[in-house]
Amino acid sequence: xxxxxxxxxxxxxxxxxxxxxxxxxxxxxxxxxxxxxxxxxxxxxxxxxxxxxxxxxxxxxxxxxxxxxxxxxxxxxxxxxxxxxxxxxxxxxxxxxxxxxxxxxxxxxxxxxxxxxxxxxxxxxxxxxxxxxxxxxxxxxxxxxxxxxxxxxxxxxxxxxxxxxxxxxxxxxxxxxxxxxxxxxxxxxxxxxxxxxxxxxxxxxxxxxxxxxxxxxxxxxxxxxxxxxxxxxxxxxxxxxxxxxxxxxxxxxxxxxxxxxxxxxxxxxxxxxxxxxxxxxxxxxxxxxxxxxxxxxxxxxxxxxxxx
Amino acid sequence: xxxxxxxxxxxxxxxxxxxxxxxxxxxxxxxxxxxxxxxxxxxxxxxxxxxxxxxxxxxxxxxxxxxxxxxxxxxxxxxxxxxxxxxxxxxxxxxxxxxxxxxxxxxxxxxxxxxxxxxxxxxxxxxxxxxxxxxxxxxxxxxxxxxxxxxxxxxxxxxxxxxxxxxxxxxxxxxxxxxxxxxxxxxxxxxxxxxxxxxxxxxxxxxxxxxxxxxxxxxxxxxxxxxxxxxxxxxxxxxxxxxxxxxxxxxxxxxxxxxxxxxxxxxxxxxxxxxxxxxxxxxxxxxxxxxxxxxxxxxxxxxxxxxxxxxxxxxxxxxxxxxxxxxxx
Numbered sequence: 001x002x003x004x005x006x007x008x009x010x011x012x013x014x015x016x017x018x019x020x021x022x023x024x025x026x027x028x029x030x031x032x033x034x035x036x037x038x039x040x041x042x043x044x045x046x047x048x049x050x051x052x053x054x055x056x057x058x059x060x061x062x063x064x065x066x067x068x069x070x071x072x073x074x075x076x077x078x079x080x081x082x083x084x085x086x087x088x089x090x091x092x093x094x095x096x097x098x099x100x101x102x103x104x105x106x107x108x109x110x111x112x113x114x115x116x117x118x119x120x121x122x123x124x125x126x127x128x129x130x131x132x133x134x135x136x137x138x139x140x141x142x143x144x145x146x147x148x149x150x151x152x153x154x155x156x157x158x159x160x161x162x163x164x165x166x167x168x169x170x171x172x173x174x175x176x177x178x179x180x181x182x183x184x185x186x187x188x189x190x191x192x193x194x195x196x197x198x199x200x201x202x203x204x205x206x207x208x209x210x211x212x213x214x215x216x217x218x219x220x221x222x223x224x225x226x227x228x229x230x231x232x233x234x235x236x237x238x239x240x241x242x243x244x245x246x247x248x249x250x251x252x253x254x255x256x257x258x259x260x261x262x263x264x265x266x267x268x269x270x271x272x273x274x275x276x277x278x279x280x281x282x283x284x285x286x287x288x289x290x291x292x293x294x295x296x297x298x299x300x301x302x303x304x305x306x307x308x
Numbered sequence: 309x310x311x312x313x314x315x316x317x318x319x320x321x322x323x324x325x326x327x328x329x330x331x332x333x334x335x336x337x338x339x340x341x342x343x344x345x346x347x348x349x350x351x352x353x354x355x356x357x358x359x360x361x362x363x364x365x366x367x368x369x370x371x372x373x374x375x376x377x378x379x380x381x382x383x384x385x386x387x388x389x390x391x392x393x394x395x396x397x398x399x400x401x402x403x404x405x406x407x408x409x410x411x412x413x414x415x416x417x418x419x420x421x422x423x424x425x426x427x428x429x430x431x432x433x434x435x436x437x438x439x440x441x442x443x444x445x446x447x448x449x450x451x452x453x454x455x456x457x458x459x460x461x462x463x464x465x466x467x468x469x470x471x472x473x474x475x476x477x478x479x480x481x482x483x484x485x486x487x488x489x490x491x492x493x494x495x496x497x498x499x500x501x502x503x504x505x506x507x508x509x510x511x512x513x514x515x516x517x518x519x520x521x522x523x524x525x526x527x528x529x530x531x532x533x534x535x536x537x538x539x540x541x542x543x544x545x546x547x548x549x550x551x552x553x554x555x556x557x558x559x560x561x562x563x564x565x566x567x568x569x570x571x572x573x574x575x576x577x578x579x580x581x582x583x584x585x586x587x588x589x590x591x592x593x594x595x596x597x598x599x600x601x602x603x604x605x606x607x608x609x610x611x612x613x614x615x616x617x618x619x620x621x622x623x624x625x626x627x628x629x630x631x632x633x634x635x636x637x
Contacts, residue, residue: 027414027459198410204366205404206397206424206475220414 031224034300041296044289048234051286052113055105062103068096070103070256079272089274091264097278104256104279109286111172111251112237116230118176123183124226128214130184131191142188145181153178153240161249171250175240183229190222224301232294235287242283258283312339312378313515314363314400314483319375319385321355321362328588332358332370334539337614340483345509345516347530347547349523349562353584355539356519360485363517364402365392379483398428401476405488407468411460418444418456421475428479436478443474447504466497473504477512484508485517490525502529523566527551535559538585538595541614545621555623557600560634594625602627602634 036042054061062068068086074094082089088097126145130138160174194200195218203217238258244250245259253260258279265275321333333355340346348356361367363377365384377384379399384392396402401424404410411420421444422436431439437456444452447470460468469489476484486505490498502525509516518529526533526547533550535543535558543556554560561580582599585591591598597607606626617623628634 198404198406199412201366202402202404202410202472203412203423204396205364205402207393207395207427208397208423209393212427217412221412 031300035296038296038299041293041299044292044296047289048286048293051105051289052109054102055109058102058106062099068099070095070099071254079268081272082274088278089272091261091272091275092268097261097275100256100261101258101278101282104258104261105282107168107251107255107257108238108241108259108283111168111175111241111257112234114169114172115175115179115237115241116233118172119179119183119233120226120230122176123180124187124219124222126180126184127187127189128191128218128222131188132195132210132214132218138188141184145184148178148181149185151178157240157244158247158249161244166244166250166252167255168251171241171244175237175244179233179237183226186225186229187222190225191218194218194221228294228298228301231297232291235290235294238283238287238290311341313342313344315339315376315378316359316363317376317378319359319362319377320373321358321367321370322373323370325588330587331539331590332587333362334590335375336536336539336541338534338541338544340515340517342482342515343509343513344532345506345518345530347526347533348517348519348536349521349526349533350536351521351584353587354536355587356521356536357487358539359536360402360487360517360519363485364396364400366396366402394428397424397476397481398479399481400483400485401479401481402485402487403469403472403476403489406492407465407472408492410472411463411468413460415459416456417458417460417463417471420460421456421471421478424475425478439478440474443478444471447471447474447477447508448500449474464497465493466500469493469497469501470504473501473508477508477514480512481514483517484514485519487519488521489518490522491520498525505529523551523562535562538590539587540595540624541622542596542625543621543623544614549618549620553618553621554634555617555621555628556596556625557602557627557634558596561599561601602632 062070072095074090077086077090077094078092080086080090080094082097086096086098088101090096091100126141130141156178157174160177164170164174166174200213200217203213208217241250241257242259242262245257246263248260248263251257251260253264261279262276262283265272265279269276316339317337319333319336320331323330323332336355336359338346338348348359350356358367358370362370362372363384365372372385375385379395382391384395387395411417418437418440422433422440425431425439426433426436429436441452441456444456449455449467449470455463455467460471463471473489484505489505490501493501505516505518506529508514518525520526530547533544533547534541535550535556537558543550543554543559545555550559551563554563558580561578564578565580567577580599585595585598591608593606593608593610594600594603594612597603600607604627610626612624612626612629614622614624615629617625617628623629
C-alpha cells in the first residue's frame with residue numbers, strides 16, 4: 001500500500017491547531033470545568049459528600065464524637081435539651097438526637113441512593129430498548145409506563161407498605177417502582193433524537209450489533225441526561241421517603257430515619273422543639289443541597305440550558 | 309470482462325406510509341467490477357441512497373420486496389442478519405453524506421476509526437489503534453497519532469470525511485459505497501476528498517460506488533455511470549459515452565441543464581420542465597414521459613425496459629430504442 005499524498009492545503013492547518021497548544025478537550029472535561037466554576041453547586045455537592053461520608057462512618061462517629069449508641073435508652077435523661085452531654089438533646093426515651101440523626105442519615109441517604117440506582121437502571125434499560133426498537137415493544141412498555149405514572153403514587157406506596165413490611169431495601173424498591181417510569185420516558189425521548197443522527201447509521205454500516213450500538217454508542221450519548229436526572233432525583237426521593245416515614249408507611253421504629261424521627265417529635269412539639277427542628281433542618285438542608293447540586297450538574301452538562 | 313464483484317438485479321425497495329407504498333427503488337439493476345468506480349446519479353428522491361442502503365440491508369424502515377444483490381456468490385437479500393453484519397464494514401464499507409454528524413461525538417476519532425477492525429478482526433485496542441493511526445495518515449490527516457486522540461468536534465468537515473474514509477478502509481473492503489461524500493463540503497475540500505477517493509480506488513483496488521447528483525463529479529471520477537429517475541435506472545454505460553451521446557431523454561435534458569465549457573456562447577441553460585413524479589403514484593408507462601419532449605404515444609402506456617442502445621449503453625426509452633437520435637432546440 002503506497003502512501004496517499006497529504007494534500008498541501010491542510011498541512012498549515014495542522015501546524016496551527018493540530019500540534020496542540022491546547023490539549024484535547026472532551027465533553028466530560030469541559031463539563032467538569034464548568035461544574036467546578038459553579039461555587040454554590042460545588043459547595044452543595046461537597047455537603048452531600050460530607051453527609052454521605054458521616055453516614056457511612058456512623059459507628060466511628062458515634063463512638064468518638066457523640067459517645068452514644070442510637071438505640072440505647074436512658075430513662076434518666078429523657079427530653080434533655082441540647083447541651084454539653086447531648087449536643088442536640090435527647091428524645092422521650094433518652095436516646096441521643098445527634099447519634100440518631102447520623103444513623104438515620106444512613107437509612108435515609110441509603111434509601112435515596114438505592115432508589116435512584118434502581119429506577120435509573122430499570123428506566124434506562126426500558127428507555128433504551130423502547131426508543132431504539134420502537135414498534136410493539138415500544139407500545140407495550142410505554143403504555144406500562146403510562147399506567148405506572150397514572151396511579152396516584154401515595155396510594156400505591158400505602159398499599160405496598162402494607163403488603164411488604166418496609167425495610168430500607170424494600171422501601172427503595174417501592175419508591176423506585178414509580179420512579180423508573182419518568183426515567184424511561186426521559187431516556188426514550190433522548191434516544192429517539194440521538195438515533196436519527198448519521199453516526200448511528202454509520203455504526204450500523206460497519207457491522208455493529210444492536211447491543212453494541214445501544215450500549216457503546218447510544219448510552220454514552222444519553223448519559224448526561226441520566227446524570228442530571230440522578231442528581232435531581234436524590235432530593236425528591238429524600239422528601240418522598242421522609243413523608244412515607246412520617247406517615248408510618250416507611251422505615252419502622254426503632255430503626256431511625258429522618259422521617260420517622262419527625263413522627264415521634266410531633267407529639268412533643270411544644271414540649272421539646274429541638275426534636276422537630278433538627279431532623280427537619282437536616283432534611284431541608286440535604287434536599288436543598290441536592291437540588292442545587294442537580295441544577296449545577298445540569299448547567300455544566302448542557303450550557304444551552306443555563307438559567308442565569 | 310471479469311466477473312462482476314457486486315451485482316444488483318431487479319431490486320425493489322418500498323416504504324410503507326399512510327398515503328401508500330413509496331416505491332423508492334423500483335427494479336434497479338447494475339453491476340460493479342473489481343477495482344471499478346461506478347457513479348450513480350439522479351436528482352433528490354430518485355432512489356440513489358436507498359439503493360445503496362438496500363445493498364447494505366440498512367434500508368429500514370423500508371423493505372426489500374424483491375430482487376437480488378449478488379456478492380461473492382451469495383444473495384445479500386437472503387443471508388442471515390449475522391452474515392450481513394460480517395459483510396458490513398468488512399467487505400462493503402459505506403461513507404455518508406454529512407461528515408459533521410456521521411461520527412459519534414463522545415468518542416475519540418482514533419477509537420472510532422479503529423472500531424471496524426476491532427469488530428471484524430477482534431484486534432485488541434493497541435493493535436487496532438495502530439492501524440487507525442496509520443490509516444488516518446494515509447488519508448492525509450497531518451500528525452495522525454495526536455489527531456487520533458482528538459474528538460470529532462475538533463476536526464473540520466473535510467478532515468472528518470477523511471476520517472470516515474479511513475474508518476471504511478481499515479478492513480480493506482472490496483467495495484466502498486460513498487453516498488454523496490462531498491455534498492456537505494465546500495468546493496476546495498470537495499476536490500481534495502474526490503482526489504482521495506481516486507487514490508483509494510487506485511492504491512487499494514477498492515471498487516467504489518459513488519452516489520451523487522453532481523454530473524461533474526461523475527465525469528471526473530467514474531468509469532461507468534448509472535442514471536436513476538423515480539427509483540428506476542433509465543440509462544447506464546461508460547461515462548464518456550453516456551455524456552457524449554445520452555440515450556435517454558432524461559440524461560439528455562440533465563446534461564443540457566448544466567453549464568459546459570465547450571458549449572456555444574450565449575446558449576442558455578435549459579432546465580427540465582415539470583417536477584419529479586410522486587413515488588407513491590407513478591405516471592403510467594415511462595415515469596419521465598410527462599416531462600419528456602420526445603415522448604410518443606407508447607411512452608404513457610408501457611413501462612420501458614432497460615435495453616442496449618448503441619454500442620455500449622443501456623437505456624430504458626422506447627424512443628431511442630426505436631433508433632431515434634436525441635436532438636433538440
